[in-house]
Amino acid sequence: MNGATTTVPDVIRGEASSSVEKPLSRVPLVLNKRNFSWITERITGVIEGPAPRWWWVSFAVSTMVAAIGLFCLGYQISTGVGTWGLNHPVGWAWDITNFVFWIGIGHAGTLISAILFLLRQKWRTSINRAAEAMTLFAVICAAIFPGVHVGRVWMAWFMAPLPNNYGIWPNFRSPLLWDVFAVSTYFSVSVLFWYTGLIPDLATLRDRATSKIKKLLYGIFAVGWRGSNRNWRHYEMAYLLLAGLSTPLVLSVHSVVSFDFATSVIPTWHSTIFPPYFVAGAIFGGFAMVLTLLIPARAIYKLHDVITPQHVDKMAKIILLTGSIVSYAYAMEFFVAWYSGNQYEKYAFYNRILGPYWWYWWVGMLFCNFLAPQLFWFKRFRFNVYVVYFVCMCVNAGMWFERFIIIVGGLHRDFLPSSWGMFHPTWVDIWTFVGTFGIFLSLFLLFIRFLPMIAMSEVKIVLPEADPHHASPGEHHVVAAGGKERT
């Protein structure tokens, strides 16, 4: 992996002696002066070539793990929620932890695809497709947990406001119902956004397809796209609006998730900083997962010219930024507990660092989420993929621990000492969670096998020759001393 090297663009080295003030040049987003067809060939090559052996091995392992998870879900549904370790006083534990963990991971995909699009961050084009796919698969994993936690899954339709012959309606003032709306809207809008972005690339696959079945399938999903500018005009507007809609949506989803806790009376839960704290944590954990998936994918498929060290560097900076926000929130929680003078709140935070779950806090929150990302202050660590990968793994684990501490830490020692207890996960708890990783990875492996994992039509835009005012070598454009273009 050449992750540890940076390239100085040719523009900086040449012609520096000119007395004319030159604009600062940027490191190119696609390295080695690749052209349009190279991008098409390289990215469709991942799909069109035979499936490599590592793919079959990882797919087999992932689907086996997924099957174990599905078996556990089946066992839990057929036997009852009692197969999980939930009991008084801990009525929410791994299930809700896993839900918040997975839904948080999804947020990075939407941040990359929507917020960075509105902020005109062109580097997003190399990573947005895979990150959005990750969002969808993470939300699928997340939705499993509250879905089966309701107990009688076949009654889950009661969460939807459907007229029924009992005359019962959901409570629209409940954060749990807001969650149903937020998560289902988030999934639907993410699918639309992802698919809209895929249409031009599906057309590329359709035009390159060699077998009839591929031509038919890619053709159907490409909806007859032909790259017409009269179509691009509406397409770009739709894409912009979807980005504009997804931006407040993604911020709302984790805010609503945090309302599940913040509107309750449990010490450490009923806190007004929860919405921004949770959103920052979601982006923090999500970017770590994006890098966890993309660094190996880039190495395997030799995509270093498209996902460059610059991309990893920028994502590492976002991890540092959001990690700092999260760490600030951790500190502020302790301050508020002390400043509030509330004995239950104070005890709950004392219990967080010195109670029976002490090491979750010291390892998960302090080391993984606060200390490890501090390495990203240094450029040479941001450009070293091994360090980046290590930190991302810490963050992945740390964010799971954080949610566990918030949820179980608040519940296991509540107002009545006589009802204090601990949470003990059962094998069903553990294997259901492990199984969701199998589901997630199986879906992601299928994605990189059948769909372009890098948005080809978007990466092409960031090449210099995509600019309508770009002078190609054959066209005799001369740049005069004043910087004005003369033909």
Add this chain to the structure above:
Amino acid sequence: MRTPSGNRVYGIGAEYPSAASLYEAAKRVRDAGFKRWDVHSPFPIHGMDDAMGLGKSWLSAAVLIGGCTGLLTAALLTFGPSWFIYPLVVHGKPIDWKTVPAFFPIMFELTVLFSAFTAFFAMLIMNGLPRWYHPIFNWDRFSRATNDGFFLVIEARDPRFTEGEAQQLLEQSGGRHITVVHED
């Protein structure tokens, strides 16, 4: 219009070597007064809408209507059951205007949901998609339009269209592989 071999003519197309040359050609075709023509590129070219003389897409108007519909739906959905059909007084929240903010999350989510679906389907409808058959696909070079090719096609339906003039314009603007595209 038909070719000597009896095929109906869809239009006449040319391929350009770069986005920049396609952009310049589009300006010339626009200035020549053609109305039924199009350019095809693997990615949207910045400024091409102006070069073709197209205004801003009015898809946003459809999305506004969709968003308002979503908001209204959410208002009916929350007020209807909570105030009239199935009044609930829970966690100390009576039925009055002071408790309306508790409905805002659902109003927000449904506004976004309806807007997003409107944006997607309006985009398809306004582009005339899905359309799995199009005469332009009869041109064998055209498969490069989704890879690295830049194409300009003037339709025979254009009132100003004559094969000679269109061909001349495409040639002068630097078009290559000028081809008459058949309708069937």
